[in-house]
Amino acid sequence: MKQTHKNIRPLFVSLSVLLFLSLTGCWSSHEIEEQSLGIGMAFDKGKKSFIEKELNEQGEGYLSKDLITSTYQLITPQVASSTTKQAGPQQKSYLNVTETGDSILQMTRELSLRSEQPLTAHHMKVIVISDKLAKSQGLEKLLDLNFRDNDFRPSCIVLISNGRASNTLETKKAGEIPAFRLVGIVENAFRTTRILPPMSLIKIESKLNSESSFLLQNVLSVKGEVKFAGAAVIKGKTHKMAGTLNEEELEGVTWITGKGKGGVVKSFDKETGQLIVYEIDSMKSTIIPRVKGDSISFDVNIESVGRLSENWVVPGDTFKNEFLKKAEKSSEKEVKRLVGNVLEKMQKEYKVDVAGFGNRLRIKHPKVWNKVKKDWDQTFSETPINYDVKITINDYGTSGGSKK
Known part of the structure; x- marks a missing residue:
């Protein structure tokens, strides 16, 4: 038994020396x-x-x-x-x-x-x-x-x-x-x-x-x-x-993709021409491709929930649903304008899809996509696009009541 311990000890010493040699740090590194x-x-x-x-x-x-x-x-x-x-x-x-x-x-x-x-x-x-x-x-x-x-x-x-x-x-x-x-x-x-x-x-x-x-x-x-x-x-x-x-057209793309995390929509009341500012809390967009034979079209459904952050309309009672609905419609109209303008730019001037329409077609109708993907930008420029915007104001801050 003692002889066995004597044989193992040199082995442990040798292994220890080898381990120390391997712990030299990053020898090829630079300070x-x-x-x-x-x-x-x-x-x-x-x-x-x-x-x-x-x-x-x-x-x-x-x-x-x-x-x-x-x-x-x-x-x-x-x-x-x-x-x-x-x-x-x-x-x-x-x-x-x-x-x-x-x-x-x-x-x-x-x-x-x-x-x-x-x-x-x-x-x-x-x-x-x-x-x-x-x-x-x-x-x-x-x-x-x-x-x-x-x-x-x-x-x-x-x-x-x-x-x-x-x-x-x-x-x-x-x-x-x-x-x-x-x-x-x-x-x-x-x-x-x-x-x-x-x-x-x-x-x-x-x-x-x-x-x-x-x-x-x-x-x-x-x-x-x-x-x-x-x-x-x-x-x-x-x-x-x-x-x-431009900056407004980029806003339009953000609404189409639904990838916005926040921001504001500035619009003007139809009757008084006064400022209404809607602040985005959440944004969602669904792009739905429609295929009938060789015909392709898209429906874009945009939804957003947020708050009325600034109101210059006089009179305007933010405690009343009637006024809030009017503010929602005003903001929806502005978002539709932004979306329509950038779609015009994408389809008619540059003839490019930079908002993910082709990707939605690829996911929903892969066989159709394989037919048109080679020259998709040109096909996209000739494709009808319908869009709808729904904005809900669920908060108007701590100030309300009628402005006179």
Whole structure:
């Protein structure tokens, strides 16, 4: 028995040594202090920076067609620490670096020639593409690297800018980080019907592969200030931007899809012309495809429950059902106007389905869908669509009674 213990002891010692050797940590990792964390990217039509022009004049730059200027928003340890120590009105919490070329990957690698800290994209939050570039280049080309490279999270959202995309990654507010600001605005969808559900890289790749037309949120930037203003229409066949929907038209799409989380409907009383504001508590839309032989049509039934949040009608007694019914009808009329206007734009001007009609047809009538899916946008542009809106006011706040 003692002999057995003597034989086992050396074995345990050897195993312990091997275990200690395996606990060496992440030997191939880089310290956080040595990293530049990429949090935002912007793609514009090619525009060389001063240093790139100098290199090309000296024959030192690399050969490229200069189709794209990429702007990378970085957070480095130096920027973070200097912001903490020297907080002031002009202090920035981020660093923007630009490169111009025709290969997204090559431009990214060029950053290694300008800084000792390599770019990492694991924390990339947002990619902004200028409208001019989106009209001239297909999104499947511009985002190909992002789709393939597992450094980019599939949840990274994509926006279209009205004007240069790099401007959306600038701010005048001390301590504010533009990329985080853009992502934060997306999360305000519970307050307005003018913000689309976020379009991530993985969702866009799916749309491109299926050749479905879709919308991307449009963002406007002026002197460091930004605003979400309508949406860009991406054509399924070309993968390029075909045009835009303004803010009211985007509201119409939100009502058709029923994906709104909140917002307001501003209408005017028919008799007095005074303001009535309905606030959305819930929204629901049902798109019903109708098929008779080779004929396709759709019925859209929209329902919403909410509150009367603002009333300028004098006289107007919000305690009376008669007045509330009048306010409901006024709001319904406005929603019908929004829906009708955007359907006209989708079917007659752009000839695209960006509201999910084709998807409902695919689910309800798969055999019919297989016949028309190849050229669905054109078929959709000629398809009759009927719509009905039902709004219910179940709350009018703490104020009521007759206004005289």
